[in-house]
Amino acid sequence: MNEKVKELQIIATQIRIDIIQMLVQAGSGHSGGSLSCADILACLYFSIMRHNPKDPHWKERDRFILSKGHACPALYAALAEAGYFKKEELLTLRKLNSILQGHPDMNKTPGVEFSSGSLGQGFAAAFGMALGYKLDKNPGRIFVLLGDGECQEGIVWETAMGASHYGLDNLTAILDYNNLQIDGKVSEIMEIAPIAEKFRAFGWTTYEIDGHDIEQILWALSPERIVEGKPTMVIARTVKGKGVSFMENEVDWHGKAPSPQEAERALAELYKQLEELKGNGRADS
């Protein structure tokens, strides 16, 4: 196996371990949607993006905006792993005086590019950032992660229209398509399919990938996939709760934190995955 891929799988698994440890400590938070985007975040922060944790405001950096802000445990874990702040901070999630709010806060957490959580706004803000970068001829790229349920918000489509109207090829959106939202299956609550066709109709270049396959993620997010004059949408098929058997595809794990006993079981599974990856190099991918 490619060493880079394995390294990213290890980081993604470490992010999942951190997510569980943060959530059990916090006693509340969003497990499922944090676990589903761990591989995507590992690829962004540890391979794709040009950024500098020692200089978070570096002008030409690539930026990442978590528009599905409730998945912030995954973002915080990635930022800590990258060195934006100390890993010990992770256990203060959702506690009084913490730099880690229940949803992302750009003024409290180093590396968080925008305050998000009210769905759709992060996407529109990313659009504004991409517009600002174009105006400055800034070579940086803007990445934004959306949830599938989030695409039910009108502002998502206002933004989809705007980004292609202004030809923002420096904007890459990723859809964490796990097909679950708070009240049930996305397809049953309010169908968003055919989502790729919708974004294409709005003028976007689309790619559909397995959102847990590192090689596919790296391929889709590579600058080579950009079509000049068009924003890019990567539709990543994911599994909500990925990596923890009893959380996978279970809607109840959307907005719930594990109990100490559940966390213990989850961590046992994740540490086993980590050992397999670090051990014989024949980890399943």
Next chain:
Amino acid sequence: MGEQILKSTRRAYGEALVELGERNERIVVLDADLSKSTYTNLFAKKFPNRFFNMGISECKMISCAAGLATTGKIPFASSFAVFAAGRAWEMVRLSVGYTNLNVKIAASHAGISVGEDGPTHHCAEDIALMRVIPNMTVLVPADATETKKAVFASAEWQGPVYIRLGRPDIPIIFDDSYDFQIGKAYVLKEGKDVSILACGLMVWQALQALELLEKEGIEAELVNVSTIKPLDEETILRSLSKTRCAVSAEEHNIIGGLGSAVAELITEKLPIPLERVGVKDRFAESGPWKELLKKYGLTPEDIKQAALRAIERKEKGGLK
């Protein structure tokens, strides 16, 4: 009063933006398909690459402006008040207020002086909606001169600002020597019997009310409260401790706007009689704007009557 030069505050805004754009490259302007009404079209013509029409989508416009602000731009986002402050309220709250980003929202067609378009396009609620958001500064300039200075001051101000603008052509009250500062209320005329605290086009109405009151032998003090938030408590309390009674006058619902801000202040710091002139918690209707002001109780005569009531309550020495 003599011949008056008339100009709408929205036009003054559009002209001020052009001047600003010339001297500051960081100024960018967004609109949502109303640039001919908000006069951001003047900026668009001069600086097409720094003007972004969002189409009819105010929510996206506000969050997009916030994104632009993170890249060091100073965005001015414009639409009608009912859409910028109303429809996009939650975007203003999170993307602008919570983030404390350097976004300026300049909303025209505020109040009921929008006129014939009717209540769907009136907005007598925006001051309330904006001042309740932490970090937000709320400006209601009284004329074209103050508008221009408020726009310039907003560009220098670090953080979110809401500027309330109107549709009709109204008299220019101030000349260029007028010194506008955010957070400062201005005593336009000194008096001892009652304080009239006004904002927006009601400052002009209040100036006429002063004359009516003078005929009755009453010396009213007029304070232009062009910054609703942060409220200039010092200037207002200084005036009220002299006159011991007050009238608030605004082209806004009497709930939540200037009258409420003043009521909050005096209840805590100086309990004196207050009469609120404004739209009395109802929707208006279509019609010529001056007639609407008459029908909905926003005339100089209404201010005068309120002043007389306030003085009467003061003299009876209690709250009636």
